[in-house]
Amino acid sequence: VLRVERALERCVKQQPPQKVYDSVVSFAFNVGTGNACSSTLVKLLNQRRWADACRQLPRWVYVKGVFNQGLDNRRAREMAWCLKGAGL
Template structure:
């Protein structure tokens, strides 16, 4: 495998963008994912979304790419100070998009990365296995009894860890 690259020189890959879109799923009309959440549209976009808004897949993918570049890649470049492989970068940008910038930058993942514990950072993705049904009601998505509620989140975390450790197939 070739050498890791300075984070400042990396950009979210096309494979990363398509993977993120697949992970998030598409909705053409604004909706509220979970009680207390903000309106969401397209591939998980929340910025300036109002109930009643609509989009199409092409516009939603363009919006996703713009948001990822402007907010999530920028945040990763501020809080991760070590070089990464492209596949690691893609995984961590995807994760930051899913959990939010503040949560990502304050996470065990980033702490381990900045200590150059790359395997530990990939393993830490599995710590993000909880789903908040409503305020005060969190479920562990790794448990079989929660598979129908949030098993997809657990599958996403396992796939992210595998990609993080091994790279693209």
């Protein structure tokens, strides 16, 4: 997890609320920091658009173009936690 956090420090230039940050670390750990850092989600974080960034999480539920229920479940949990941090 520490390696993921350090990699995210290079691309997330804003300090998100803790629950948003926790969700993003979980997401990046799962999809890889390269994918996370090049995502719209991180672009929105850097614009301090916390809720909009959180709402990007459900887009990441496919493996090689095929819907994955396990990822859908994970992203739903991450998004719920993230939105709490965004004040929603």
